[in-house]
Amino acid sequence: MTEPESTEHETPVQDDTIRKEDPPVSAEPEPARSSAEPRSLAGAVTPAKEKPEQTGHTVTLKSVDAYYGEQRAVRDVDIEYAANRVTAMIGPSGCGKSTLVRCINRMHEEIPGARCEGHVLLDGANIYGSGVDVTAVRRAIGMVFQKPNPFPTMSIYDNVAAGVRLTGRKDVKLDERVEQSLRGAGLWDEVKDRLGRPGIGLSGGQQQRLCIARTIANEPEVIIMDEPCSALDPIATLKVEDLIHELKRRYTIIIVTHNMQQAARVADTTAFMLMGELVEHAETQKIFTNPDDPRTEEYVTGKFG
Numbered sequence: 609m610t611e612p613e614s615t616e617h618e619t620p621v622q623d624d625t626i627r628k629e630d631p632p633v634s635a636e637p638e639p640a641r642s643s644a645e646p647r648s649l650a651g652a653v654t655p656a657k658e659k660p661e662q663t664g665h666t667v668t669l670k671s672v673d674a675y676y677g678e679q680r681a682v683r684d685v686d687i688e689y690a691a692n693r694v695t696a697m698i699g700p701s702g703c704g705k706s707t708l709v710r711c712i713n714r715m716h717e718e719i720p721g722a723r724c725e726g727h728v729l730l731d732g733a734n735i736y737g738s739g740v741d742v743t744a745v746r747r748a749i750g751m752v753f754q755k756p757n758p759f760p761t762m763s764i765y766d767n768v769a770a771g772v773r774l775t776g777r778k779d780v781k782l783d784e785r786v787e788q789s790l791r792g793a794g795l796w797d798e799v800k801d802r803l804g805r806p807g808i809g810l811s812g813g814q815q816q817r818l819c820i821a822r823t824i825a826n827e828p829e830v831i832i833m834d835e836p837c838s839a840l841d842p843i844a845t846l847k848v849e850d851l852i853h854e855l856k857r858r859y860t861i862i863i864v865t866h867n868m869q870q871a872a873r874v875a876d877t878t879a880f881m882l883m884g885e886l887v888e889h890a891e892t893q894k895i896f897t898n899p900d901d902p903r904t905e906e907y908v909t910g911k912f913g
């Protein structure tokens with residue numbers, strides 16, 4: 609399916625796109641948030657330096673359906689993405705993995721005719737609730753795409769700084785944020801002497817880490833990665849996988865992958881989808897060695913897919 613260029617250039621959309629006749633989501637009271645983590649989706653996300661490690665953010669999906677016009681691509685999915693854990697989404701091509709994760713940061717609704725129903729909660733707050741700022745949702749739940757997509761006309765520095773500049777925040781020390789983000793993405797030492805050079809001059813693996821740095825610069829709480837290594841060579845893939853291990857100390861990570869070895873390497877838990885449904889979600893080791901559902905076993909042992 610087509611990939612959006614970036615999350616930073618989206619047009620604002622209505623925030624009441626989630627619909628379910630019974631009951632309407634926006635009419636429901638929002639579940640209580642943890643008093644330890646007062647936060648507002650409509651406002652800025654928690655500044656990184658105030659965010660202690662291991663204090664993460666959960667994403668909960670309840671009865672999520674996703675449609676393209678009349679076609680239902682995701683059916684009645686319930687899943688909880690635990691804080692500071694890596695969850696892999698696996699399943700055969702076309703089973704709805706990308707569609708599902710795009711419901712989590714409200715990217716799905718950008719496709720004409722597409723809609724999402726059900727509940728998506730970030731730390732208990734409904735991201736489709738009325739009054740929720742879609743841009744704030746996408747900053748809190750960042751996304752890295754399959755194909756590295758640095759802004760083609762921008763330097764390395766500007767690629768990382770772009771999202772922060774768009775916020776118009778005057779309190780952010782941009783040089784510090786750029787360095788911190790590039791360090792966080794494991795790229796600083798490779799690019800610190802050429803920050804003014806074009807982002808697209810980097811290798812594919814570096815470009816993908818640049819995109820991760822761009823995501824980190826926005827201080828997200830959750831990072832979704834949609835097949836982030838499928839365009840990378842094995843060495844670049846390993847670097848990104850190592851990075852994922854680092855990043856989960858600060859972020860909750862959801863990774864779509866068609867590569868089961870990758871899921872086994874990076875994910876704490878793995879969710880298996882089939883024909884739009886979530887078949888099973890469990891500890892990765894269990895999914896690969898002793899799954900509950902025979903369809904999961906058939907898939908992970910290569911009988912189909």
Ligand code: ADP
Binds near residue numbers: 676700701704705719
């Ligand atoms: P996966 O990520 O598991 O490969 P997708 O979420 O991309 O699966 O696709 C799930 C289903 O939705 C497929 O049947 C696919 O053809 C359909 N689909 C995906 N993108 C679009 C789109 N932009 N318009 C219409 N149908 C789509």
